[in-house]
Amino acid sequence: MLRLPPFEVAEPTTVAEATRILKERPGARAMAGGTDLLPNMKHEITTPGLVVGLWGIPGLRGVTLDGGHLKIGALSSLHALSEDPLIRAHLPSLAEAVGQIAGPQLRRMGTIGGNVCLDTRCVYINQTYFWRQALGFCLKKDGTVCHVVKGGRRCVAAASNDSAPVLMSLDATLKLESAEGTRIVPIDDFYDSDGVFNQQRRPDELLTEISVPLPKPGTIAAYTKLRTRAAIDFPELGVAVLAERAEGLVERIEVCVTALAARPVRVPLPLEALKGRPLDAALIDQVAAEAYRRCKPLKNIATEPAYRREMVPVFVRRAFRLALARASA
Ligand SMILES: Cc1cc2nc3c(=O)[nH]c(=O)nc-3n(C[C@H](O)[C@H](O)[C@H](O)COP(=O)(O)OP(=O)(O)OC[C@H]3O[C@@H](n4cnc5c(N)ncnc54)[C@H](O)[C@@H]3O)c2cc1C
Ligand code: SF4
Structure with missing residues (x-):
């Protein structure tokens, strides 16, 4: 049985408190539903000393229609979004994507924010520590080589989040908040091609909202x-x-x-x-x-x-x- 390594937990009740803790404690990680973070911690792919739970922050769940945009709270569960009347009416491809993630239990725990910020995956990294040590560590964690591209200097682990291509096709923008302030980033600019960490997001930045323009009639x-x-x-x-x-x-x-x-x-x-x-x-x-x-x-x-x-x-x-x-x- 795989055990979680020891770690501390913080339970902030505001975004400001959460981002302050993330800034003050380098190496801390945000956790929403934990359906990806906790398995990765068991595999020691991610080893935060402090987990900052987002579950106690009000106002980050639900979907609203605001000025021609659908605003989706980052803590909305995948299940809630797949059933949400506004999402089903205006963004059926998003309902379709989140409704196919994992299985029913995981969709009730897993959030859209966690999905957008999901870690990349690779057959050589999503393994136990023992397995990875036996093969030899790789660029993504603890090593200097890539087992996929021999001689490669860049990790090419796969983006594996179902919501991302749909949000891209819908021209979504992401609201990122930190102790330094708020920035709005088009989803195309959020991702980059380094599989070690494929996001243009600082460790102390939280995704708080996803905004999607209403599709034109006939789309x-x-x-x-x-x-x-x-x-x-x-x-x-x-x-x-x-x-x-x-x-x-x-x-x-x-x-x-x-x-x-x-x-x-x-x-x-x-x-x-x-x-x-x-x-x-x-x-x-x-x-x-x-x-x-x-x-x-x-x-x-x-x-x-x-x-x-x-x-x-x-x-x-x-x-x-x-x-x-x-x-x-
Ligand atoms: C068996 C199994 C099958 C799965 N199948 C699929 C699948 O088919 N498709 C798929 O896309 N995913 C799948 N997943 C992964 C996961 O369940 C989902 O991607 C889910 O949406 C992750 O959301 P979460 O809230 O649980 O994220 P967490 O595990 O809480 O977080 C994931 C990552 O995002 C960061 N994070 C979370 N929320 C925020 C935020 N608001 N701001 C900044 N960073 C944040 C965390 O620090 C962490 O790095 C699967 C997982 C399991 C265990
Ligand atoms: S460096 Fe990245 S792509 Fe290469 S083996 Fe490791 S996880 Fe896979």
Whole structure:
């Protein structure tokens, strides 16, 4: 049985108190639902001396409609969001993504803030300390080599959060608060490609709110996920699609993917060649082919990269079909 190493717990009741503690105690870690942090502590991938529990801070849960934006509190549980009437009505692809994370118990504990700030994953790191020591430590923790890219100087552990590609396709912005103040960061700028820590967030900064502009009328969106089992498993590939249409013709199209690299990625698409056309099978095939050309998974998780790459166009097509079916229902 894996045991948690000893650690202290702080239970602040305001964001200001939480960020002050995080600033004063370097190495302390915020904890929301703990569904990722605690397993990582058991594996000694993360070893904070102090855990700053966010659960006692009021005002960080729930969804509100405010000035054309949906504001989502970072402590909202995944389950609550998957059932939330505003999310289901306006952001069905987000409800779809959070409703497929882990399993029912974990979705009741796990939060959207914890999901956005989720640590990257790799077949060589999400193992016990004993296992990792036997193989030899790697760049992400305690070592100097990468077992995925031989000779590699940068960790390529996979971004594995299902909500991230959907929030990217929806142009979400993140509210980050610290003792120094508040900043609003577009989600595209929040992630970077270093798997050791793939976020542009200081250790003393908390994500407190996610803001998503209401999609234009006629927008369709969906999320599809490749995984070994239909529940519990992290994504081996996650695909979020979105299309804005006017009078049935495409005005904008987005494909965002996760689990292939250290950051979720907005796939570059030739928008000028796609605009003004109906969202038919030919156009979807063209987008799927472009996504295949752009996506090159690495051997950072257990499923074969070649198979995951072949699945990219399959899941892009499935996502568009799902979005179209929902729009015509
Ligand atoms: C068996 C199993 C299966 C899983 N399957 C999936 C899956 O399919 N898809 C998926 O995406 N995830 C999955 N997860 C991971 C996890 O359950 C979810 O990502 C969940 O949303 C994490 O939220 P949390 O509140 O529990 O985060 P925590 O564990 O509390 O925190 C996660 C990380 O975020 C930081 N953090 C938390 N909240 C904040 C905040 N407000 N501001 C700044 N930093 C913060 C923590 O310091 C920590 O580094 C799985 C976990 C398990 C154990
Ligand atoms: S990608 Fe390389 S450095 Fe990163 S966790 Fe995996 S083996 Fe370690």
